[in-house]
Amino acid sequence: AQSVSQHNHHVILSEAASLELGCNYSYGGTVNLFWYVQYPGQHLQLLLKYFSGDPLVKGIKGFEAEFIKSKFSFNLRKPSVQWSDTAEYFCAVNGDNAGNMLTFGGGTRLMVKP
Amino acid sequence: DAMVIQNPRYQVTQFGKPVTLSCSQTLNHNVMYWYQQKSSQAPKLLFHYYDKDFNNEADTPDNFQSRRPNTSFCFLDIRSPGLGDAAMYLCATSRDRQGVFVEQYFGPGTRLTVT
Numbered sequence: 692a693q694s695v696s697q698h699n700h701h702v703i704l705s706e707a708a709s710l711e712l713g714c715n716y717s718y719g720g721t722v723n724l725f726w727y728v729q730y731p732g733q734h735l736q737l738l739l740k741y742f743s744g745d746p747l748v749k750g751i752k753g754f755e756a757e758f759i760k761s762k763f764s765f766n767l768r769k770p771s772v773q774w775s776d777t778a779e780y781f782c783a784v785n786g787d788n789a790g791n792m793l794t795f796g797g798g799t800r801l802m803v804k805p
Numbered sequence: 806d807a808m809v810i811q812n813p814r815y816q817v818t819q820f821g822k823p824v825t826l827s828c829s830q831t832l833n834h835n836v837m838y839w840y841q842q843k844s845s846q847a848p849k850l851l852f853h854y855y856d857k858d859f860n861n862e863a864d865t866p867d868n869f870q871s872r873r874p875n876t877s878f879c880f881l882d883i884r885s886p887g888l889g890d891a892a893m894y895l896c897a898t899s900r901d902r903q904g905v906f907v908e909q910y911f912g913p914g915t916r917l918t919v920t
Contacts, residue, residue, distance in 0.1 A: 695847075725908060734809075735848070735895065735911040781847060791836055791855060791901065793909055795847035 695796035712767040714782030721787040809912035828896030840895040
């Protein structure tokens with residue numbers, strides 16, 4: 692079975708600080724990887740996705756993530772966070788043996804102080 | 806705009822009283838999902854429909870049922886809600902393209918309270 696770990700449960704940053712949220716998964720086959728964001732009171736929205744090709748993917752709002760296959764990781768980064776980035780961030784994986792199933796990590800709650 | 810719509814956004818039910826949550830989509834996606842998300846936890850897949858084919862996750866309680874009368878609508882029925890079923894219920898959709906997985910689009914969720 693696949694699993695996804697997000698080791699940082701809560702992160703507090705000041706505006707303009709750099710962000711890196713960790714995501715590790717456990718599955719040895721081919722994977723599709725996603726980061727979703729959930730702003731307070733809103734629904735889950737896709738930030739970015741990796742299916743194949745360039746392991747450095749760029750998403751909306753200045754976010755990017757890097758797939759490192761050897762480390763089973765897909766960390767999310769942003770060079771300079773804004774107050775409006777305050778949200779919960781979920782990493783998710785779909786393995787090639789999982790059909791339509793998406794497995795989510797436990798989420799990281801980010802608070803950005805103005 | 807094409808979207809995933811969930812009604813109601815907030816639902817209060819009594820312990821043991823059946824409740825139905827609804828989801829509709831204007832994306833014309835062939836796959837629809839129901840997730841349960843408890844506070845500060847990851848969404849957990851309950852089941853999904855691939856077209857009309859129902860797929861139940863192994864650990865989804867029998868208390869939870871689902872119906873998909875047509876492409877656009879999907880319902881989640883909780884036959885006898887317990888206090889532990891209080892959660893946010895998320896509906897999602899995706900378009901399966903010849904077995905290639907694509908991203909899922911989520912609705913705003915229905916927050917269920919059980920009294």
